[in-house]
Amino acid sequence: MEIIEAPFPFVTLSIAVPALFALGVLYLSQKHVKILGVLGSLITFFISLIVLYLFDYSRAGSVQFYEEYLILEELGVKLSLGIDGLSLIMYLLTTLVSLVAILWSIRDHQISTRLREYFFAFLLSESFLIGVFTSFDLIVFFVFYELTLLPMFFAIGIWGYKLRLYSAYKFFIYIFVSSLFLLLGVATAVVLNYQKTGSFSFSYFDLLKADFSGTAGLLLFVLFFIAFAVKTPLVPFHTWLPDAHGEAPTAGSVVLAAILLKMGTYALVRFNIGLFPEATLKLMPYLVSIGIITILYASWMTIVQNNVKRFVAYSSVSHMGFIVTAMFLLNREGMKASVIEMFAHGMTSASLFMIAGFIYNRLHTFNMNSLRGSVKFMPLFAVIVALTAFASMGLPGGSSFWGKFLTVLSAKEYGTKLALLVLGGAFFSAAYVLYMLKTLFLDVREESILIHFTDIRGYKLLSFLLLLIPILLIGFFPHLFFGMFVEATDLILKRFINLG
Amino acid sequence: MEVKELIGTIELPDLGLFLPELIVLITAFVLFTLDLALSPARKRLLLPSISAIGYVSAFISLFLTGGMTGDTFYRTFTKDTLGTLIKIFEVLITIGVLAFANRYFRHRRSLYGEFYYMLAFTLLASMILVSSYNLIVIYVALEFVSIGFYILTALMRGSFIAKEGAYKYLILGGLSIALASYGAVFMYIYAGSIDLREILTYRGQDHHYLILGIVLFLIGFAIKIGAVPFHFWLPDAYQGAPTPITAFMASVGKMAFFVPVVRIMPLIGEKFSFAWMITVGVIAAVTMLYGNIVALVQKDIKRLLAYSSIAHSGYILAGVAVTETIGLKAVIYFLIAYGVMSAGAFLAVALLERSGGWENTIAEFSGLRFSAPYLAFSFMIFMFALLGVPPTVGFVGKTLVFMALSYDKLWWLALIIILSTAISTGYYVRLVVLMYMKDREKEVSVRERSYLETASLAVLTLLTILLAVFPSAIWELISPSAEILFQR
Numbered sequence: 001m002e003i004i005e006a007p008f009p010f011v012t013l014s015i016a017v018p019a020l021f022a023l024g025v026l027y028l029s030q031k032h033v034k035i036l037g038v039l040g041s042l043i044t045f046f047i048s049l050i051v052l053y054l055f056d057y058s059r060a061g062s063v064q065f066y067e068e069y070l071i072l073e074e075l076g077v078k079l080s081l082g083i084d085g086l087s088l089i090m091y092l093l094t095t096l097v098s099l100v101a102i103l104w105s106i107r108d109h110q111i112s113t114r115l116r117e118y119f120f121a122f123l124l125s126e127s128f129l130i131g132v133f134t135s136f137d138l139i140v141f142f143v144f145y146e147l148t149l150l151p152m153f154f155a156i157g158i159w160g161y162k163l164r165l166y167s168a169y170k171f172f173i174y175i176f177v178s179s180l181f182l183l184l185g186v187a188t189a190v191v192l193n194y195q196k197t198g199s200f201s202f203s204y205f206d207l208l209k210a211d212f213s214g215t216a217g218l219l220l221f222v223l224f225f226i227a228f229a230v231k232t233p234l235v236p237f238h239t240w241l242p243d244a245h246g247e248a249p250t251a252g253s254v255v256l257a258a259i260l261l262k263m264g265t266y267a268l269v270r271f272n273i274g275l276f277p278e279a280t281l282k283l284m285p286y287l288v289s290i291g292i293i294t295i296l297y298a299s300w301m302t303i304v305q306n307n308v309k310r311f312v313a314y315s316s317v318s319h320m321g322f323i324v325t326a327m328f329l330l331n332r333e334g335m336k337a338s339v340i341e342m343f344a345h346g347m348t349s350a351s352l353f354m355i356a357g358f359i360y361n362r363l364h365t366f367n368m369n370s371l372r373g374s375v376k377f378m379p380l381f382a383v384i385v386a387l388t389a390f391a392s393m394g395l396p397g398g399s400s401f402w403g404k405f406l407t408v409l410s411a412k413e414y415g416t417k418l419a420l421l422v423l424g425g426a427f428f429s430a431a432y433v434l435y436m437l438k439t440l441f442l443d444v445r446e447e448s449i450l451i452h453f454t455d456i457r458g459y460k461l462l463s464f465l466l467l468l469i470p471i472l473l474i475g476f477f478p479h480l481f482f483g484m485f486v487e488a489t490d491l492i493l494k495r496f497i498n499l500g
Numbered sequence: 501m502e503v504k505e506l507i508g509t510i511e512l513p514d515l516g517l518f519l520p521e522l523i524v525l526i527t528a529f530v531l532f533t534l535d536l537a538l539s540p541a542r543k544r545l546l547l548p549s550i551s552a553i554g555y556v557s558a559f560i561s562l563f564l565t566g567g568m569t570g571d572t573f574y575r576t577f578t579k580d581t582l583g584t585l586i587k588i589f590e591v592l593i594t595i596g597v598l599a600f601a602n603r604y605f606r607h608r609r610s611l612y613g614e615f616y617y618m619l620a621f622t623l624l625a626s627m628i629l630v631s632s633y634n635l636i637v638i639y640v641a642l643e644f645v646s647i648g649f650y651i652l653t654a655l656m657r658g659s660f661i662a663k664e665g666a667y668k669y670l671i672l673g674g675l676s677i678a679l680a681s682y683g684a685v686f687m688y689i690y691a692g693s694i695d696l697r698e699i700l701t702y703r704g705q706d707h708h709y710l711i712l713g714i715v716l717f718l719i720g721f722a723i724k725i726g727a728v729p730f731h732f733w734l735p736d737a738y739q740g741a742p743t744p745i746t747a748f749m750a751s752v753g754k755m756a757f758f759v760p761v762v763r764i765m766p767l768i769g770e771k772f773s774f775a776w777m778i779t780v781g782v783i784a785a786v787t788m789l790y791g792n793i794v795a796l797v798q799k800d801i802k803r804l805l806a807y808s809s810i811a812h813s814g815y816i817l818a819g820v821a822v823t824e825t826i827g828l829k830a831v832i833y834f835l836i837a838y839g840v841m842s843a844g845a846f847l848a849v850a851l852l853e854r855s856g857g858w859e860n861t862i863a864e865f866s867g868l869r870f871s872a873p874y875l876a877f878s879f880m881i882f883m884f885a886l887l888g889v890p891p892t893v894g895f896v897g898k899t900l901v902f903m904a905l906s907y908d909k910l911w912w913l914a915l916i917i918i919l920s921t922a923i924s925t926g927y928y929v930r931l932v933v934l935m936y937m938k939d940r941e942k943e944v945s946v947r948e949r950s951y952l953e954t955a956s957l958a959v960l961t962l963l964t965i966l967l968a969v970f971p972s973a974i975w976e977l978i979s980p981s982a983e984i985l986f987q988r
Binding site: 070071072073074075077139142143146147149150154157158164165168169172173176177180181183184186187188190191192194195 | 826884887888889890891895898899902903906907914915917918921922925926929930933936937938969970971972975979
């Protein structure tokens with residue numbers, strides 16, 4: 001991988017700015033908390049726009065804006081930060097969704113106590129997430145990966161709904177324990193590389209050169225995979241997600257679904273596929289079947305959910321199934337589908353959770369039966385709901401269309417049966433979205449409560465708009481996004497050509 | 501032999517190598533004398549200040565003599581980088597403990613002068629214990645540290661738990677010393693020397709005595725570090741001891757007792773390395789599983805931390821199983837890490853104990869964030885560090901142990917570490933949940949918190965994070981100390 005040094009430490013800056021604002025929020029007066037919170041994430045978003053502008057798209061496969069600071073020379077630990085095409089799109093997703101989450105929190109009734117800590121947690125989580133997507137040193141990646149757990153743990157535990165403590169525990173234990181396997185994997189990879197080369201290095205670039213083949217590769221693949229499969233989540237390990245989502249405050253769910261889950265899929269592409277191609281190729285049929293099982297199982301589970309947040313949570317799981325299936329098909333279309341879907345699902349799931357939160361603010365319930373016809377007297381909100389839902393379903397023109405379409409296309413390379421299976425998954429996801437739309441729009445109920453509802457406006461409208469614009473952009477101009485990352489993913493796939 | 505010749509063989513000790521210990525020794529004797537001579541009112545002021553002056557100057561002298569290495573006192577006392585590194589943290593933590601002593605004991609209405617000189621003597625003994633290869637000196641220092649701990653544990657004369665703890669500790673501690681010295685005898689029979697370096701590099705025919713010797717010696721130390729199945733004294737002693745003393749025992753004690761074991765590590769030849777790996781590995785696995793499972797059901801915070809201390813002995817022993825430089829480095833780092841975080845956790849509890857009606861139960865931690873935000877924050881940092889969440893020393897320690905284990909392909913032990921860490925998540929996270937996510941059940945207010953106490957806790961909290969974020973500061977000492985040990 002080619003490395004281009006940073007002309008200016010943009011990455012460090014975008015990690016440091018939210019962290020500094022977080023500290024500011026903690027120590028300044030209660031009055032300015034919200035302004036500071038928005039300002040912090042807004043500035044970070046602008047930095048990311050500058051990076052987007054300065055990024056050299058002709059060399060999207062190389063790591064740009066690269067910075068390196070030595071932490072521990074003997075063990076080869078370096079704080080190495082940089083952005084390549086794949087990181088860029090995730091980085092953009094992080095700054096955008098964090099801004100949206102914080103804008104949303106300004107008028108969220110659930111958040112009435114401990115405001116400082118709330119904005120502290122969300123700004124810190126933005127900072128850590130940027131760290132995850134931009135670090136090219138495995139141990140630094142791990143540190144950020146693990147750190148993102150803490151703000152979300154507190155967000156669920158402090159500002160969540162009734163069962164918040166149970167969910168917070170469950171979330172912490174699942175993620176923490178699974179990432180211990182990753183830690184063991186990282187340590188093992190480094191030591192194996194040391195035994196071959198004679199020097200310790202946690203650097204991604206050095207480990208790329210190392211050849212992890214045979215049993216060692218399989219072992220490492222499995223150790224890495226356990227952690228990321230729980231985070232993503234894939235089906236046998238998904239049970240923490242509905243609980244966490246069901247109890248988290250709206251903004252927490254937004255960040256969790258839109259960005260935190262993408263850490264798992266991003267890491268699968270970057271580390272599992274990138275570092276252990278041989279093992280990936282060997283395990284490919286199993287991995288694809290896990291992905292397809294996730295799609296189907298989660299779609300069925302979605303339809304029977306009674307709680308609207310759990311409903312959206314399961315739909316997230318099924319989308320993650322698409323992402324994982326697509327990436328392990330190991331061809332160009334599949335990779336494109338996978339990464340574009342990561343971004344697209346970030347937008348739609350965030351929007352869906354905000355819809356759930358918005359309705360909760362009006363009706364004070366997440367129960368599907370009580371939501372019947374609830375958007376009737378809020379025309380603007382109804383439009384937003386319809387747009388998001390159709391985009392999430394995979395209608396052409398919406399953001400998820402490209403993910404699903406390209407997945408089917410790439411599955412076709414392996415035979416029509418596989419393509420039909422994936423198509424079946426897409427069918428079920430359409431089914432549950434239509435069911436949701438029917439509940440919200442068409443079911444009748446007594447209108448005396450509904451008539452008093454005021455339509456969406458202000459900050460909340462703004463946060464929806466920030467999401468809807470990229471949704472439509474992806475739908476109509478997907479090449480804007482493909483151009484960012486395709487070279488980077490091609491570079492990862494290139495290693496498979498030699499393997500055959 | 502003529503008298504002249506005899507005098508000629510006398511070599512003058514190189515006091516430069518012994519300077520830090522000498523300072524602590526003098527401090528201890530001064531404290532002892534003053535305790536006899538002074539009136540209670542003066543003692544209250546003078547004894548802590550003299551201790552502080554003594555420890556601080558010992559701390560400074562450790563840095564001044566940091567570059568000096570070598571043997572003295574007829575090769576019975578060895579000053580090397582490992583010893584210096586451990587001693588730096590021993591003295592530092594003792595200073596932290598000292599800051600808490602005065603108010604704690606006054607609150608419990610049992611401030612006695614012997615606390616100060618016993619603390620000094622115990623510190624001295626643990627400093628000697630970490631800097632010798634001589635079996636006799638190790639034996640004497642071991643006995644010396646232990647006697648100090650017995651007395652310090654029973655300092656609350658009126659308390660039943662304290663007496664029970666001290667008594668148990670005395671019996672099992674006596675047994676451990678007997679076993680260790682018996683092991684030393686067998687090693688002497690094998691090699692005809694009492695210097696560990698010579699014993700383990702000696703190429704004798706009959707290995708039985710050596711193996712028997714090492715096994716007995718190790719069992720002796722296993723009792724001291726609280727490895728399962730020799731751990732029975734530990735929770736009782738930790739619970740019974742005055743909390744600042746518990747902090748001292750858990751951190752300084754553990755470091756001191758582990759170092760002789762660490763010194764044996766590089767001397768284990770190829771011949772024994774497999775047997776060593778299996779034996780130590782199994783003990784480590786059992787220890788960490790047992791400690792964590794039992795800690796899960798504890799209601800008393802001091803007992804909980806005591807079982808977590810047992811579990812950590814297991815993690816460190818897992819590193820000891822790997823007789824390579826990487827294993828040694830992991831062990832040294834983890835020892836220091838554990839010293840810092842356990843001292844911090846126990847000292848935070850010591851502070852809480854001064855609040856009215858505090859009974860050391862876990863339930864009392866509910867809503868601590870509202871009544872004592874900074875204390876709750878630092879306690880949370882210590883809990884996360886003990887659990888191994890980055891970026892804390894506990895995390896770096898676990899990473900290093902994982903690296904060491906995968907170096908020797910001890911996957912099963914690594915998986916057991918993961919399993920037992922998973923179990924430990926239950927109780928560490930429960931404390932954080934109680935402190936931050938529950939409403940308070942009772943008002944906790946620590947009366948007359950002194951600046952020294954706050955400063956000492958703040959330093960330990962900072963060290964918990966900084967030693968992990970900027971590890972190169974102590975790595976420059978860890979790395980050479982491990983490599984020098986392997987050069988022999």
